[in-house]
Amino acid sequence: MTTESSAQILTYDPLARRRQIQIIISRIVIYTLLLIGAAVILIPFVWMLSTSLKTEKQLFEWPPRWIPDPVVYKNYWKSWEQLSSIAPGLTFWRIIANTLFITVLAMFAEMFSSAIVAYGFARFRFKGRDVIFFIMLATMMIPGTLTRVPAFLIWREAGLLNTYDPLTLPAWTAWGPAYIFLLRQFFLTIPREMEEAATIDGASTAQIFFYVMLPLVKPAFLAIGVMAFQGNWNNFEAPLIYLNTTQLFPLILSIQFFQQSLSKEAPKWHYMMAMTVMMAAPILVLFFAAQRYFIEGLNVGAVKG
Structure with a gap:
């Protein structure tokens, strides 16, 4: 054994040892808190799943069964x-079709309209651009419930109540400031040279947007x-306001309708949880x-710009 290795064995640094113990203890505390937090979040979901698989008699057993x-x-x-049986014509497949029609149509409308507006803010220079962008961001502080009554009056005057138009048409107006902000931040990270190269190759503005820019902000x-x-998918308030025919109800409104219909009877929690x-x-x-895309999109959009 060499003199150097012997010196390393005999050397004892109490400060480094204490620091190592503190790191281990802090990690144990952090992971314990994370496990407790995860349990608090997961317990309601586990209980919901458990209740959905019980008989009506098991619902009221004590102690309860997991x-x-x-x-x-x-x-x-x-x-x-x-x-x-409560609402004839409101079948499972009808409800799923209603929900998917509203959700998918509004989703694609929000995605593409927000992307177009974000691209305009990121790449085009026009008078008042920054002021308009600031005003758009400021609308995030306006509660959605504040505009419900004016919007209802507009749709009523247009004769479009009890249709899906109030639930889908506004999505084409790029009504998501947060989506526009996130996409704008992404567009700002893309070098302009890529657009210039596409322009030299004869691409139009629309072709540059759809074939060059959108794939880069995937x-x-x-x-x-x-x-x-x-x-x-989880939108409850708007369908509740604009729809009054049960055959048009999406999933979330159908669940609420089912709950109200059984309010005078014994609660059928197993059906509700299912x-x-x-x-x-x-x-x-x-x-x-x-x-993976969700986390990457939020991280890059929040950091770069």
Whole structure:
């Protein structure tokens, strides 16, 4: 053993040892808090899933069971049979078709209209551009409920109540300032030389936008797609205001209608939770499928600009 290695073995640094112990303890505390936080968030979802698979008798057992025995999968289609018996014509597939029509149409409208406006703010110079952009961002501080009554009066005068137009047409007006801001930040990171090269090759402004710029902002574009899908899928207030025919109800409004219809009877929580699981499942699947683009889009859009 050399003199140098012997000196290293005999050397003891209490300050470094104390620092190492502090790091280990801090990590243990952080991970413990994260586990507690995750449990607090997940427990309601686990309970919702558990309740959706119980018999009506098991709902009121004490102590409650986390794992149902027996597991009743038929609650998932029995709940929709119950709803159809209350509102004839409001079948499961009709509800899904209504929901997807509203959600997908509004999602694509928000994505493309926001991208076009963001590209204009990022690349075109015009008088009052920065002022208009600031005013647009300031509209984020206006609560949506504040404009519900004026919007309702406009749609009523237009004769478009009890249609899907009030739920989808506004999406074509780029009504998401946050989406525009995020995409604008992405567009600002793209070198202008790429557009100049495309222009030299004979590409028009529309071709540059769709074939050059949009593919380059794919993470942000998909991120706002996820957010737009989630917002429209969970939109409860607008359908409640504008729709009054049960055959037009989306999923979230159908669940509320089912709950109200059974308010005078014993609560059928197993059916309600089965519907709620089906309401939450597409959002979770979409997020986990696109989370890489979602996180990348938010991070780059927030940092660069």
